[in-house]
Amino acid sequence: MTAQTTSQAPATHGTPVTFDHVNKRFGRTQVLHDICLEVPGGQTTCIVGPSGSGKSTLLRCTNRLEEPDEGRVFLGDTDVTDGSADIDAVRARVGMVFQTFNLFPYRTALDNITLALRRVRKLPAEEAAERARAQLASVGLAGLEHRRPAQLSGGQQQRVAIARALAMEPEVMLFDEATSALDPELVKGVLSIMRDLAGQGMTMIVVTHEMRFAQEAAGQVVFLDHGRLIEKAAPDKFFGAPESPRLQAFLSAVT
Amino acid sequence: MFEGLQRVWETFFNLDLIGQTLPTLLRVGLLNTLLLAVLASVIGVVVGVVIAAGLMSSKVAVRLPCRVYVDVLRGLPHILTVYLVGQGLPLAGITLFGESTYGYAALAIGLLEGAYMAEIFRAGFQSVEKGQTEAARSLGLSHLETLRFVVFPTGARRVLPPLTGQFILVIKGTALVYLLGLTAGQREMFAIAQDTAIVNASLSPLVAAGLLFLAITVPMTYAVNAWERRLRDGRKDAPADSATDSATDRDRALAHQGTG
Numbered sequence: 001m002t003a004q005t006t007s008q009a010p011a012t013h014g015t016p017v018t019f020d021h022v023n024k025r026f027g028r029t030q031v032l033h034d035i036c037l038e039v040p041g042g043q044t045t046c047i048v049g050p051s052g053s054g055k056s057t058l059l060r061c062t063n064r065l066e067e068p069d070e071g072r073v074f075l076g077d078t079d080v081t082d083g084s085a086d087i088d089a090v091r092a093r094v095g096m097v098f099q100t101f102n103l104f105p106y107r108t109a110l111d112n113i114t115l116a117l118r119r120v121r122k123l124p125a126e127e128a129a130e131r132a133r134a135q136l137a138s139v140g141l142a143g144l145e146h147r148r149p150a151q152l153s154g155g156q157q158q159r160v161a162i163a164r165a166l167a168m169e170p171e172v173m174l175f176d177e178a179t180s181a182l183d184p185e186l187v188k189g190v191l192s193i194m195r196d197l198a199g200q201g202m203t204m205i206v207v208t209h210e211m212r213f214a215q216e217a218a219g220q221v222v223f224l225d226h227g228r229l230i231e232k233a234a235p236d237k238f239f240g241a242p243e244s245p246r247l248q249a250f251l252s253a254v255t
Numbered sequence: 256m257f258e259g260l261q262r263v264w265e266t267f268f269n270l271d272l273i274g275q276t277l278p279t280l281l282r283v284g285l286l287n288t289l290l291l292a293v294l295a296s297v298i299g300v301v302v303g304v305v306i307a308a309g310l311m312s313s314k315v316a317v318r319l320p321c322r323v324y325v326d327v328l329r330g331l332p333h334i335l336t337v338y339l340v341g342q343g344l345p346l347a348g349i350t351l352f353g354e355s356t357y358g359y360a361a362l363a364i365g366l367l368e369g370a371y372m373a374e375i376f377r378a379g380f381q382s383v384e385k386g387q388t389e390a391a392r393s394l395g396l397s398h399l400e401t402l403r404f405v406v407f408p409t410g411a412r413r414v415l416p417p418l419t420g421q422f423i424l425v426i427k428g429t430a431l432v433y434l435l436g437l438t439a440g441q442r443e444m445f446a447i448a449q450d451t452a453i454v455n456a457s458l459s460p461l462v463a464a465g466l467l468f469l470a471i472t473v474p475m476t477y478a479v480n481a482w483e484r485r486l487r488d489g490r491k492d493a494p495a496d497s498a499t500d501s502a503t504d505r506d507r508a509l510a511h512q513g514t515g
Binding site for chain 1 (some may be wrong): 384386387389390391392393394395396400404405408409412486487502
């Protein structure tokens with residue numbers, strides 16, 4: 001599978017994301033402790049850590065699928081957490097890919113992509129379909145436009161989900177364990193699309209267990225444990241010379 | 256033993272009597288039954304969807320009245336509801352349908368079936384995975400757009416099997432219209448059968464009506480099931496290969512839970 005450069009590369013590269021003293025509790029459990037993190041524009045930031053460490057919750061604060069209890073999140077200059085912010089407009093600027101794909105089951109691959117193009121971007125039907133077709137081709141799925149999700153393999157479904165997010169021409173892409181639910185032989189195709197995307201200068205926040213991907217594609221890697229940001233470094237240093245004992249223990253356990 | 260069988264046969268399966276009853280059933284009753292059933296079902300589905308949306312509201316002021324509606328109309332004997340609507344409304348001076356018994360009967364049956372359908376729709380909408388909603392919202396669709404374009408299409412398909420069961424109840428429920436009084440030409444199938452049964456002191460006309468009810472409900476069940484399969488699998492020109500079919504299996508399981 002070759003995922004070439006998409007013809008609709010986002011016009012606005014390099015929107016940074018800033019987490020400013022973000023706290024989040026579920027009931028009495030504090031899942032995020034005072035997280036401060038700069039995600040530079042046009043780079044990939046990988047978030048790693050044991051399960052339950054708050055990685056996904058932090059990611060989901062970016063487009064407020066989770067509401068931070070305290071602290072602020074900025075998308076470029078926009079305060080996402082401002083109560084008066086138009087959250088739908090913010091979300092249309094941020095693409096998100098989920099662990100379980102979350103395709104709309106009764107829509108074809110093409111219709112999964114055109115729905116938001118038509119309803120949110122207000123494109124005419126023809127133009128939306130055209131853009132969706134091109135986007136599907138760019139993730140190697142030309143010819144499968146009319147398949148339903150149930151008629152696609154997990155890897156193909158996830159590529160449709162990526163195409164669906166990219167067709168909106170987002171400024172930032174969020175990946176929430178995008179390859180965790182895939183059979184091993186299907187992981188590569190999805191990672192290669194993500195790698196290409198990173199190479200094109202898309203701002204990406206990637207929650208992942210794929211340490212090799214983090215090593216090769218990330219500009220910075222962040223280690224979360226028990227809701228705290230423990231360590232943050234460039235991949236060479238992160239994997240080559242981890243400082244905190246918890247990160248050292250984590251890395252020796254997973255590699 | 257043999258005599259007993261013969262008595263049963265003559266009481267329920269008197270072929271002459273069945274043969275006599277069928278023409279009137281087909282000419283007058285069938286059309287009236289279908290007309291009532293369709294009217295009541297349309298009212299029931301509209302009421303059901305609206306009340307279901309109300310049941311899922313986060314506002315107590317919306318949720319509570321909807322809850323009361325469902326609980327009361329499901330709890331009351333249907334006969335009482337038909338009287339309350341069919342005779343109560345005209346008595347109160349609300350003559351929506353003038354003298355037409357049919358309008359009131361369809362409204363009464365529709366309103367009470369709507370209460371059952373509301374619970375079916377609610378279960379269907381709530382069975383739509385949170386991930387679906389999150390995906391739609393993450394693309395920038397509003398809450399209402401997400402309900403309309405993502406939750407409703409998925410939920411409505413999942414409730415087709417239990418909804419079919421409810422439609423069957425509506426068709427049989429049309430028999431209640433006799434409570435409101437009918438002229439000869441207004442009688443639906445069951446009323447005709449009952450009149451003939453009384454005149455001839457035999458239950459065979461009711462069996463004749465029963466056969467016609469089966470002739471409506473069984474093909475309908477198969478038609479809806481076929482339609483549901485088509486909706487689920489898409490057109491046949493896109494064969495499923497290497498497909499992970501767990502999603503559709505889950506849909507089916509959920510839909511059937513609703514019938515239980």
